[in-house]
Amino acid sequence: MVSIEEVYHTAELAKIEISEKEAEKFRKEFESILEYFDILDEVEEDVEPTFQVLPLKNVFREDEPGECLTQDEALKNATHKEEGYFKGPRVVE
Structure with missing residues (x-):
């Protein structure tokens, strides 16, 4: 189904170099992929x-409202806080 020349042509299009051993491996893989497409072609057209x-x-x-955290509870584990707010890194210099 797939020739070695087609494998080399595909490798050339992909700008990769392959050995003879790799070319044979890819040829077999390409054939198995095409066989899978043949199986998919057998599926009827009206399948959702x-x-x-x-x-x-x-x-x-x-979405039910619940109790809110107090400001102290919300900031309890914050490593950087200032004047009752979370402090983030400076963005604009």
Whole structure:
């Protein structure tokens, strides 16, 4: 199905050098890829595409308000804080 010349031509297009041993390996790999496409061609045209294995749609928890942290609790583990706020690195010089 795939000739060695086609493998070398593909390698040339990809700007890579391959040995004779690699060329034979790639020839076999190209053939197995094309065989897989032949299997896909056997699928009927009216088959719906599958984008996800499980039939789940937008599974979210309810957005319920809860207790907020105090400013001290929010800043408790911050390594850089200043005047009651998180301090980040300077962006504009």
